[in-house]
Amino acid sequence: MDFTVNNIxxxxxxxxxxxxxxxxxxxxxxxxxxxxxIERKYIKKENDMGYWINYDTLIKELPLVFNGKTExxxxxKLRRMFKGNLSKVLMREQFSNKKDNSKGGSKIFIVLNRFVYESLLIVDTEIQPKTDNEVMIHALGIVLNNNIKVQLSKMDESLLELAIAIAKDNGKKDQFKYIKGIYNNLEKDIKKPQESANSQGPSDSKNTDLHNNTNNSIPQIDDSINNNYTKNVNNENEDPREKIIAKQKQDYEMISRKNKFHNTNASFINYTPDELERHLQESQKGKFK
Structure with missing residues (x-):
C-alpha cells in the first residue's frame, strides 16, 4: 500500500x-x-502567483515542527528548510518594501512548483478496481482510469474473459485497446444472425484458404464436442447469448490444446481481429437449429 499524507x-x-x-x-x-x-503577487520569473508568508504565523501554526526555545x-530553521530540499517544490522570492530613500523591510513570497507538487500526488488515474471486470483488467497491470471504467461497465464478463485469454496468448495482455478490439469482434459475432445447417451457402474463399493452409489452419472441433454443444443448444431454458459465448470459449480452448501437440504455426491468436471475427462466424455455421 502507498502511504499518503494529505494526498502526498x-x-x-x-x-x-x-x-x-x-x-x-x-x-x-x-x-x-x-x-x-492571502496577499498575492505575480512573480514574472516563475510566471506564476506568489503568496506572502508571514514567518511568525507559520511558526505559530506548526508547533510540531517549530518547537525551538527561541523565536x-x-x-x-524555517530559512534552512526553504533553502534545502523543500525549495524543490516551494520556491522563495524576497521583495523589498522600500520606496525611493524611505526605510522599509521586505516580504517573502512563496511560489509553488506545480510540476513537482503534482508529481507527488495520488493521480486520478490510479483507481482501485471494484467490479469483476475492473479486477480482471487491473490484474493484468493495466492502470484503471475513468474512461476504461465506463467501457468496462458496458462489457459482458464472460466475453471479456475470453478476450483477455486471447490477448494473453498473443503477448498483449497489458494493452487494453487490443483487448477491447478482440472483445468488439466477439460481440459482433454474437449479434449477427446465425445461419442454420440447411442454409449455409458458399463459404468465404479467404476463410477456405486459411483452413487449407498448413501453416495457418485452425484445427477442427471434435464431433463429440459439437454433439454436446448441439444438445445444449436444444435446451430451451438456456440464454442464447450464453450459448454462443460458451461455444466461442469451447472452440478457443480446443484449438489451444490441439496447437500444443502440432508442430505447425496454427494458432487462433495469430489471426488479425477481422480474420478472427470471420473464423468465429464460420465455426458457428450449422451449429444452430
Whole structure:
C-alpha cells in the first residue's frame, strides 16, 4: 500500500529528499494558499502567483515542527528548510518594501512548483478496481482510469474473459485497446444472425484458404464436442447469448490444446481481429437449429 499524507505520496516525497517536517510545511502552504484573504503577487520569473508568508504565523501554526526555545532559532530553521530540499517544490522570492530613500523591510513570497507538487500526488488515474471486470483488467497491470471504467461497465464478463485469454496468448495482455478490439469482434459475432445447417451457402474463399493452409489452419472441433454443444443448444431454458459465448470459449480452448501437440504455426491468436471475427462466424455455421 502507498502511504499518503494529505494526498502526498510519502515514497515520492522521500525520492526528492523531503522529510516529514517538509511534508507538513508543504501541506500547510497548500491549505494556506487557498485562503481568499492571502496577499498575492505575480512573480514574472516563475510566471506564476506568489503568496506572502508571514514567518511568525507559520511558526505559530506548526508547533510540531517549530518547537525551538527561541523565536530566532525557529526562524533560522524555517530559512534552512526553504533553502534545502523543500525549495524543490516551494520556491522563495524576497521583495523589498522600500520606496525611493524611505526605510522599509521586505516580504517573502512563496511560489509553488506545480510540476513537482503534482508529481507527488495520488493521480486520478490510479483507481482501485471494484467490479469483476475492473479486477480482471487491473490484474493484468493495466492502470484503471475513468474512461476504461465506463467501457468496462458496458462489457459482458464472460466475453471479456475470453478476450483477455486471447490477448494473453498473443503477448498483449497489458494493452487494453487490443483487448477491447478482440472483445468488439466477439460481440459482433454474437449479434449477427446465425445461419442454420440447411442454409449455409458458399463459404468465404479467404476463410477456405486459411483452413487449407498448413501453416495457418485452425484445427477442427471434435464431433463429440459439437454433439454436446448441439444438445445444449436444444435446451430451451438456456440464454442464447450464453450459448454462443460458451461455444466461442469451447472452440478457443480446443484449438489451444490441439496447437500444443502440432508442430505447425496454427494458432487462433495469430489471426488479425477481422480474420478472427470471420473464423468465429464460420465455426458457428450449422451449429444452430
Amino acid at each position: 505520496r510519502v515514497d515520492r516525497a522521500a525520492a526528492i529528499g523531503l522529510n516529514a517536517e517538509d511534508i507538513i510545511v508543504l501541506s500547510w502552504f497548500i491549505q494556506f494558499s487557498n485562503s481568499s484573504s 530566532k532559532g525557529n526562524k533560522e
